[in-house]
Amino acid sequence: MPSNPHFYIILNQVAGTGQGAHVWPKIKAQLNQKKIQYDLQLSRYAGHTYQLAYQFAKFKYHDQLLLIIGGDGTLNQALNGLYNAHRGDIPIAYIPCGSGNDFARGVGISHDPIKALEQILAASTPTEIDLGYYYDAIKHDHGYFVNNVGIGFDANVVSTTNHSRNKYLLNRLHLGKLAYVSSLIKVFMHQDAFDVLVHAGPNYHHFKHGFLVTTTNHPYFGGGVPIMPSATVNNHQLDLIVIEKLNPFFFCYLFIMMLCGRHTRYRAVHHFEGPELTVQTRTLEFGQMDGEELGSRTFDVHFSVQSQAFWLNRE
Numbered sequence: 462m463p464s465n466p467h468f469y470i471i472l473n474q475v476a477g478t479g480q481g482a483h484v485w486p487k488i489k490a491q492l493n494q495k496k497i498q499y500d501l502q503l504s505r506y507a508g509h510t511y512q513l514a515y516q517f518a519k520f521k522y523h524d525q526l527l528l529i530i531g532g533d534g535t536l537n538q539a540l541n542g543l544y545n546a547h548r549g550d551i552p553i554a555y556i557p558c559g560s561g562n563d564f565a566r567g568v569g570i571s572h573d574p575i576k577a578l579e580q581i582l583a584a585s586t587p588t589e590i591d592l593g594y595y596y597d598a599i600k601h602d603h604g605y606f607v608n609n610v611g612i613g614f615d616a617n618v619v620s621t622t623n624h625s626r627n628k629y630l631l632n633r634l635h636l637g638k639l640a641y642v643s644s645l646i647k648v649f650m651h652q653d654a655f656d657v658l659v660h661a662g663p664n665y666h667h668f669k670h671g672f673l674v675t676t677t678n679h680p681y682f683g684g685g686v687p688i689m690p691s692a693t694v695n696n697h698q699l700d701l702i703v704i705e706k707l708n709p710f711f712f713c714y715l716f717i718m719m720l721c722g723r724h725t726r727y728r729a730v731h732h733f734e735g736p737e738l739t740v741q742t743r744t745l746e747f748g749q750m751d752g753e754e755l756g757s758r759t760f761d762v763h764f765s766v767q768s769q770a771f772w773l774n775r776e
């Protein structure tokens with residue numbers, strides 16, 4: 462980090478149901494106190510962060526450092542903006558203020574915005590961290606992800622919650638997690654098992670009763686649930702978890718085990734690891750990437766690992 466950094470800040474005020482707006486005055490006060498220069502850009506609509514990051518990469522990078530303030534979705538959009546401008550080499554500074562903050566949890570960025578800022582300012586050189594990349598051969602779309610890409614159950618929960626009438630009300634009452642719990646139950650009742658073909662290393666694995674199929678860059682999804690406790694952003698590998706459809710009782714039991722990170726030893730849970738992985742489905746299934754909806758579709762997705770530099774002095 463230069464001794465007198467000049468930040469180009471992209472702030473998502475609505476991240477974390479308004480946490481973005483809440484934390485900004487505290488960060489601003491710190492920046493002013495430390496006499497650190499910055500330009501502030503507000504993300505004004507869904508998808509705006511992508512455009513701001515793209516423009517930054519094209520026109521502004523030479524004299525400013527990119528600082529993202531928002532949740533996982535905001536960070537995801539910023540990264541995709543940089544990469545689509547062919548400037549994946551630009552280091553990112555990140556202060557989390559989303560609802561889930563799984564990336565921050567996974568890499569050791571403090572949830573306290575002032576401490577996260579200190580971690581950034583204390584970094585003498587950028588740290589390389591793994592990043593996932595997916596390419597879908599059916600839709601020919603692609604993208605970079607910091608957390609995970611989910612097909613099936615978790616993606617259906619994200620979609621159901623986003624479209625639930627209760628979400629807005631519960632969020633306003635700071636009971637957003639309740640919206641997820643109610644979707645979790647609803648989706649469990651309605652999500653059918655589906656056919657999944659996994660290609661990992663030299664082998665193919667066929668599952669007739671796939672239910673949750675998640676490729677992850679680090680241990681967490683869904684706001685701190687350790688879907689794969691051994692995953693790390695430092696090994697240039699992605700982890701793929703396939704959980705088969707279970708009866709409701711065992712599912713509840715497995716879910717509790719999952720909250721403690723002890724689910725991976727059960728027969729219904731399959732784990733693959735590698736720098737490249739492929740997942741194919743035949744039926745229409747929901748997809749999510751870093752909590753952003755990919756829609757309901759069939760998948761033929763190839764995953765690989767990239768590296769991304771972050772200004773970060775890890776906790």
Ligand SMILES: Nc1ncnc2c1ncn2[C@@H]1O[C@H](COP(=O)(O)OP(=O)(O)OP(=O)(O)O)[C@@H](O)[C@H]1O
Nearest residue numbers: 477504505506507508532533534535559560561562
């Ligand atoms: N001004 C805005 N108005 C409405 N939506 C916005 C605006 N700016 C960004 N967004 C959208 O807000 C969404 C949520 O952002 P983000 O994922 O960062 O927060 P979050 O969901 O609370 O956090 P997390 O993903 O960590 O749980 C993103 O899809 C983004 O496109």
